[in-house]
Amino acid sequence: MKLRTILLFGSPGAGKGTQGKILGKIPNYLHVSSGDLFRNLRIQNPIGQLFLDYASHGNLVPDEPTINLWRDDIENRSRNGQFNPETDTLLLDGIPRNVNQAKLLEDIIHVVGILNLYCTDLDRMVERLQARALRQNRLDDANLETIKTRLKVYEDETKPVLEHYGETLVHVIDSTQSPVHVLRDSLEVLAKLEDQ
Ligand code: ADP
Numbered sequence: 001m002k003l004r005t006i007l008l009f010g011s012p013g014a015g016k017g018t019q020g021k022i023l024g025k026i027p028n029y030l031h032v033s034s035g036d037l038f039r040n041l042r043i044q045n046p047i048g049q050l051f052l053d054y055a056s057h058g059n060l061v062p063d064e065p066t067i068n069l070w071r072d073d074i075e076n077r078s079r080n081g082q083f084n085p086e087t088d089t090l091l092l093d094g095i096p097r098n099v100n101q102a103k104l105l106e107d108i109i110h111v112v113g114i115l116n117l118y119c120t121d122l123d124r125m126v127e128r129l130q131a132r133a134l135r136q137n138r139l140d141d142a143n144l145e146t147i148k149t150r151l152k153v154y155e156d157e158t159k160p161v162l163e164h165y166g167e168t169l170v171h172v173i174d175s176t177q178s179p180v181h182v183l184r185d186s187l188e189v190l191a192k193l194e195d196q
Contacts, residue, residue, distance in 0.1 A: 002110035003074070003085055006193065008093040009162065010117030011154045012147070013125035013132075014175045019117065019186055020093040026190075028088045030077065034095035037069055056139045058149030060097055060157065067104045070095055098157040099164050111165055113193045115186055117175035124176060125151075 008016040008023075008031075017033055024031025038061065041048030047065050054061045074090075077083040083090075090109065096102040119125050126147055133141035140146055162170055171189045175182050 001085065003090050003108060004088070005090040005092055005109040005111050006190070007096075007111055007114040007165075008091055008117070009114050009170075010175060011119065011125060011158075012141075012150045013128040014117040014119045015128075015179065015182060016093045016117055018179055019115075019182055020091055022183060023091055023186060023190070028084075029091055029190075030083045030088055031091045031093060032070070032073065032095075033093040034066065034070060034097070035093075037073055041069075052139075056146070058140055058146040058153060060153060063098070063100050063104060066095065066097075067101060071108070096161055099160050102161050102164050111169060112196070113189060114162065114165060114170045115189055116162065116170050116172045117182065118172050119175045121176050122151075 008020050010016050017035070020031040020033060023029055038048070038051040038055065041051065043049070043052075047061075047069055050065060051061055060066075074083065078085055089112075092109070096105055126144070129141045129147050129150075132138060140150065173182060173185045173189070177185075
């Protein structure tokens with residue numbers, strides 16, 4: 001049985017994490033952010049080390065350790081009762097991050113919809129990332145060069161994931177709006193997907 005999944009999609013700074021944390025409070029929805037999984041690793045963990053090397057330059061961590069980390073996490077959550085594969089919906093934030101990851105996850109997740117948080121205002125996104133760098137002490141948001149690399153990686157490697165899944169699954173949400181309005185639009189899509 002594949003896991004019912006909704007992808008939170010959008011460039012760095014679009015607000016996936018903000019929305020994911022709120023939406024994940026809804027009963028039977030679980031928010032999983034791959035970035036958080038990496039950041040929660042201990043510094044001694046070899047994957048944690050790999051993450052520091054790649055993320056601090058704005059690059060993606062290689063696919064195999066990324067998928068393994070994610071798989072171990074969801075298995076743990078299923079075992080300890082945080083996630084029920086039969087009744088719950090996964091809200092995936094930050095994964096799959098390229099087409100290869102989407103293929104590696106194909107046998108495990110069933111994607112029923114994609115919330116594409118779309119931000120036309122590039123300056124606004126860069127501002128959000130720089131504000132976050134200060135608030136959360138994030139290395140990958142700290143300098144403009146790294147931010148630019150991350151935005152380019154998104155364009156080149158992550159955006160093609162949308163085509164991979166196909167247009168009919170994609171729901172575009174204007175993420176230049178305030179968090180409350182983005183939330184309202186996101187909930188509307190989630191409700192529609194439940195009715196399908
Ligand atoms: P943002 O949404 O701002 O890009 P994330 O927390 O999702 O931030 O990701 C931060 C960093 O973690 C990425 O730049 C990348 O180095 C690493 N990362 C997160 N998810 C993945 C993934 N699925 N595959 C590879 N690297 C990832």
